[in-house]
Amino acid sequence: SYELTQPPSVSVSPGQTARITCSGDALPKKYAYWYQQKSGQAPVLVIYEDNKRPSGIPERFSGSSSGTMGTLTISGAQVEDEADYYCSSTDNSDRFLFGGGTKLTVL
Amino acid sequence: QVQLAQSGAEVRKPGASVKVSCKASGYTFTDYYMHWVRQAPGQGLEWMGWINTKSGDTNYAQNFQGRVTMTRDTSISTAYMELNGLRSDDTAVYYCARVGTTNYWGQGTLVTVSS
Numbered sequence: 128s129y130e131l132t133q134p135p136s137v138s139v140s141p142g143q144t145a146r147i148t149c150s151g152d153a154l155p156k157k158y159a160y161w162y163q164q165k166s167g168q169a170p171v172l173v174i175y176e177d178n179k180r181p182s183g184i185p186e187r188f189s190g191s192s193s194g195t196m197g198t199l200t201i202s203g204a205q206v207e208d209e210a211d212y213y214c215s216s217t218d219n220s221d222r223f224l225f226g227g228g229t230k231l232t233v234l
Numbered sequence: 235q236v237q238l239a240q241s242g243a244e245v246r247k248p249g250a251s252v253k254v255s256c257k258a259s260g261y262t263f264t265d266y267y268m269h270w271v272r273q274a275p276g277q278g279l280e281w282m283g284w285i286n287t288k289s290g291d292t293n294y295a296q297n298f299q300g301r302v303t304m305t306r307d308t309s310i311s312t313a314y315m316e317l318n319g320l321r322s323d324d325t326a327v328y329y330c331a332r333v334g335t336t337n338y339w340g341q342g343t344l345v346t347v348s349s
Contacts, residue, residue, distance in 0.1 A: 128296065160333075162279070169329060170279065172337035181336065213279050221293055223269065223333070228278040 129153060129218045131226035138232040145201040147229045149214030152195055159197035160215040161190055162225075163208075170213065174199060201231075209233045236260040238330050238340035245346045246320050253316040254343045256330030263311035264288040269333050270304060270315045272326040273342075282328075285313060320347045 131151040139145045149159055159177050162170035172181050174190035177197065187202045197216075201208055214226040241255040256268065270282040283294035285304040292304050303316045313330055327342040 162337075164279075169331075169339035169342060170337075172333075175335050175337075179335070211278075215279075215281075222295055223281040223284070224295075225271075225279040225281060 129224065131214050131216060131224055133212075133214060133226040133229045135227070136230045136232065138234070139204050141206055141233055142203050145204045145208070145231055145233070147199045147201075147212050147214075147231065149197040149199070149216075149226050150195055151197075151214075151216055151226075153218060154192060154195050154197055154216060157216045157218075159190065159192055161188075161197075161199045162213045162215065163210045164213065164228075165210045173212075204231070204233045206233050236332070236338045238332065238338055240328075240330060240340040240343045243344040243346070245348065247349055248321055248347055250320050250347075251316060251318045252320060252345050253314055254328050254330075254345070256313045256315075256340050258311045258313070258332070261332075263306075264308055266332045266334070268304075268306065268313040269331045270302075271329045271331055273329070274323065274326040277326075280326075282315065287313065317345075320345075322347050 161174035163173045164170040173184050173188045177192040178190040189200045191198050212229045237259045239257045244252050246252050264287045267284045269284045272280050285292050287306050301318050306313045325347045329342050330340040332338045
């Protein structure tokens with residue numbers, strides 16, 4: 128079955144650039160979406176259609192896609208960006224799926 | 235403003251069923267699919283399926299085929315997710331969500347399966 132693979136954890140110091148990757152065979156043909164989830168809260172969409180930022184999401188969040196890899200980049204990560212991040216996409220049957228999630232630590 | 239209001243926490247015994255509701259407001263209910271996503275304690279997000287709120291067509295994740303039923307009542311702008319044959323590993327927070335270029339999520343419903 129189709130899977131999206133993320134690193135379990137990423138750690139950066141405040142002000143550094145954090146990059147979280149998402150690998151999936153269908154990503155060359157399907158969009159990637161990125162969600163931020165803080166403890167005890169519902170997920171929040173931070174990037175849609177590979178590289179678009181919803182209204183209200185800080186400019187330091189950006190997305191890119193190349194081949195089978197999507198990347199969420201947080202330029203100048205802040206302490207408040209510490210959260211779990213999930214990539215999401217669809218398969219050829221319009222079924223959604225999530226990556227396993229990446230815990231971002233900013234300290 | 236768009237809101238998705240879910241029903242309250244549930245406790246069920248193994249083998250039982252649970253039905254969670256999600257009442258939408260602030261937009262035209264039938265203009266958007268409704269998705270259901272769950273999250274077990276300390277685990278990641280798991281997509282369960284979607285319902286086309288206009289036609290009633292559904293698309294379920296393979297992991298839930300045969301055990302989940304998604305329905306809707308357009309007269310009251312409410313979507314439902316029913317899960318049968320509950321097991322202890324179905325203990326999770328269940329979310330309804332309007333996903334896409336704009337996202338709205340319900341507050342989550344904790345379903346606890348315990349004997």
